[in-house]
Amino acid sequence: MQYQxxxxxxxxxxxxxxxxxxxxIYLSIGSIILGSIIAILFSALRANGPRWVGGLxxxxxxxxxxxxxxxxxxxxxxxLPSIGIRLTADQAALLAMTLxxxxxxxxxxxxxxxxxxxxxxxxxLSLAMTKRQIFQHVIIVPAIAxxxxxxxxxxxxxxxxxxxxxxxxVQELSGVTAIIEQRTFRSFESYIVATLLYLVLALTLKVGLxxxxxxxxxxxxxxxxVQVKGEAA
Amino acid sequence: xxxxxxxxxxxxxGKLEVLKGVSLxxxxxQVVAIIGRxxxxxxxxxxxxxxxxxxxxxxxxxxxxxxxxxDEKLRALRKDVGIVFQSYNLFPHLTVGQNIMLAPRITKGVxxxxxxxxxxxxxxxxxxxxxxxxxxxxxxxxxQQRVAIARSLAMQPKVMLFDEVTSALDPELTGEVxxxxxxxxxxxxxxxxxxxEMNFARSVADFTVFMHQGKVWEMGPxxxxxxxxxxxxxxxxxKSTLK
Numbered sequence: 001m002q003y004q005x006x007x008x009x010x011x012x013x014x015x016x017x018x019x020x021x022x023x024x025i026y027l028s029i030g031s032i033i034l035g036s037i038i039a040i041l042f043s044a045l046r047a048n049g050p051r052w053v054g055g056l057x058x059x060x061x062x063x064x065x066x067x068x069x070x071x072x073x074x075x076x077x078x079x080l081p082s083i084g085i086r087l088t089a090d091q092a093a094l095l096a097m098t099l100x101x102x103x104x105x106x107x108x109x110x111x112x113x114x115x116x117x118x119x120x121x122x123x124x125l126s127l128a129m130t131k132r133q134i135f136q137h138v139i140i141v142p143a144i145a146x147x148x149x150x151x152x153x154x155x156x157x158x159x160x161x162x163x164x165x166x167x168x169x170v171q172e173l174s175g176v177t178a179i180i181e182q183r184t185f186r187s188f189e190s191y192i193v194a195t196l197l198y199l200v201l202a203l204t205l206k207v208g209l210x211x212x213x214x215x216x217x218x219x220x221x222x223x224x225x226v227q228v229k230g231e232a233a
Numbered sequence: 234x235x236x237x238x239x240x241x242x243x244x245x246x247g248k249l250e251v252l253k254g255v256s257l258x259x260x261x262x263q264v265v266a267i268i269g270r271x272x273x274x275x276x277x278x279x280x281x282x283x284x285x286x287x288x289x290x291x292x293x294x295x296x297x298x299x300x301x302x303x304d305e306k307l308r309a310l311r312k313d314v315g316i317v318f319q320s321y322n323l324f325p326h327l328t329v330g331q332n333i334m335l336a337p338r339i340t341k342g343v344x345x346x347x348x349x350x351x352x353x354x355x356x357x358x359x360x361x362x363x364x365x366x367x368x369x370x371x372x373x374x375x376x377q378q379r380v381a382i383a384r385s386l387a388m389q390p391k392v393m394l395f396d397e398v399t400s401a402l403d404p405e406l407t408g409e410v411x412x413x414x415x416x417x418x419x420x421x422x423x424x425x426x427x428x429x430e431m432n433f434a435r436s437v438a439d440f441t442v443f444m445h446q447g448k449v450w451e452m453g454p455x456x457x458x459x460x461x462x463x464x465x466x467x468x469x470x471x472k473s474t475l476k
Contacts, residue, residue: 122285123322127336127388128311130304137335141326219326219368 009184010193013176020176021197023090027172028159028205030094035101035158036151040140042106043113047139048131057106064103070164072096077168093165093172101158108150112143145217152209156202163198173197234297236261236392236423237282242291244277251277252288253447259440261296261391264424266434266455269444270470275427278444279394282425283314296391312340315385316394319401321377323369323384329356330365333384341388348387355383359413375406379413386417393417395426411437431474435459443467 042061046054064072076099077092087095116139124134144151163174171179173194181190237259244252251274259265267275280286282293284300284307293300298310323332333352337343343351356362359379369377378398385393395414399407411433418424418437428434434441434455441455443466451458451467462468 119318119320119322120324123318123324125285125307126283126311126316127384128308128340129336130308130340133339137339138324142324145326217326219370 003188005189006186007189007193010180010186010189013180013183016176016180017173017193017197020171020173021201023170023172023175024159024162024201027090027093027097027162027165027170028155028201031097031101031158031162032155034094034098035105038098038102039105039109040144042102043109043140043143044132044135046106046110047113047135061103061106064100065107069096069100069161070167072100073164073168089165089168089170092168093162093170097158097162097165100161101154104154105151108147108154109144111150112145112147113139115146116143141217145213145219148209148213148217152206152213155209156206159202159205160198173201235259235294236263236296237425238292238294239278239282240292240294242278242281242288242293244274244281244286244288251447252281254291255444255447255449257442257449257452259392259423259425261423262421263440264418264422264438265426266438266441267425267427267444268429268431268434268441268470269450273444274447275444276396279316279396279425279427282392282394283311283316285316308340312388313391314394315388315390315392316396317378317381317385317398319397321369321374321381321401323377323381325369328366328368329361329372329380332369332380333387336384337387351387352383355386356380358386358416359383360409373406374402375409378402378406378410382410382413382417392423392425395424395428397427397429399428399430429474431459431471443470445470 042057046057073092073096076096077087077089080087120138120142121134124138129137162172165172166175166178169175177190177194181187184190235258237257239255239257242252242255243250255274255278267278269275277286281288281300282295284302287302288300295310296313298306298313300310301307324335327335330349330352333355334345334348337351338345338348353362353365356365359382361376361379361383364372364376364380369380372380398414399410402410407430411430414424414426414433415437426434426438436455438455440452441458442452443450443458445466451462451464458467459471462471
């Protein structure tokens with residue numbers, strides 16, 4: 001084995017790589033924000049909406065969670081134009097990632113909602129709150145706090161899965177890496193650089209989400225303790 | 234008009250009938266203790282009064298509301314009837330102050346300043362003024378229960394229900410909660426309390442109701458009921474709790 005690593009030609013494309021990184025960040029943060037909003041709405045519908053609406057949410061969640069992300073992406077980018085919906089590659093990527101993440105997040109948040117003790121709901125009812133108010137003020141925050149670690153790792157998985165969007169020519173980090181590889185013929189070097197950058201992105205997101213969790217849910221550790229006490233009583 | 238009027242109430246969980254024709258009337262300003270063994274239906278009866286449990290037959294009237302199971306009617310009823318639970322049920326993600334202000338603000342539309350002033354008032358009433366910005370899990374059980382009482386009081390209820398509120402507390406903490414309740418009773422609040430604190434029932438409650446096998450087995454002025462039980466069941470129960 002006498003391979004000579006030569007990173008120079010790859011690193012000469014750093015401006016292009018940076019564009020790819022920015023697009024990866026944009027797609028990830030965008031889908032996390034939009035996907036979370038949808039997931040919270042879906043969770044609310046499943047908890048309080050009419051039964052058939054809850055059923056539709058279930059169908060959506062299972063449909064998206066049991067088909068490959070690549071196929072979902074292709075349907076949106078190559079399929080939708082047939083019915084007149086034309087999206088740019090970047091738009092299709094953001095939409096596919098948002099819908100996919102919404103499905104997984106809905107399922108994770110459902111676990112959190114289910115974990116809220118019945119007595120919390122009774123407390124809300126006894127204070128004359130409506131079911132919607134109970135969901136909004138009593139249930140959802142502790143529910144998300146409880147599943148925040150699971151939710152965070154799902155967000156990181158989505159960041160990594162964004163690389164699949166290069167299949168429809170989206171120039172995010174994997175997309176630009178493929179182009180650089182073709183320009184420089186330095187496959188190993190190109191993907192080593194991409195690997196390290198993904199690692200940095202994923203770890204940064206992970207740490208960021210941990211910090212965000214501490215900020216939004218200062219009582220996360222306290223929640224579990226109260227729960228144990230309540231159940232012992 | 235009486236504050237709480239319960240008429241021939243039947244309640245079953247599946248095939249198990251827990252209330253077998255219960256009737257009870259409580260006048261405004263009275264304090265009524267409900268005692269009895271586990272499974273006698275006393276907690277269920279209390280929970281029927283604010284509609285947390287549905288009854289199969291009979292009638293319950295509370296301060297002008299007939300207990301009816303539509304969301305709107307139940308909410309109107311619950312604005313006038315506070316309940317405090319054995320397990321406190323404070324909202325863990327909210328501070329003490331937020332716990333107290335939440336319901337008045339969102340269910341009655343009380344403005345923020347007013348809700349805050351009201352919260353400070355009821356918190357002072359339970360002796361926890363300094364805990365306004367503290368989270369529930371930093372409080373002792375007794376303090377949490379006092380906050381739960383304050384949270385109910387902030388809704389300015391006409392009737393307060395207490396469901397074994399000291400059962401999860403050790404004796405030392407039980408005392409501080411009972412003191413708050415005694416204070417409330419003295420202030421003229423109409424109160425129904427399910428309790429295992431016989432001394433408290435005897436000394437604070439105007440009337441005591443002994444429930445047995447899903448029925449009001451015996452009731453009367455507390456002092457008399459405890460010192461001269463008429464039925465052998467109550468006599469046995471009183472004797473067993475004195476040990």
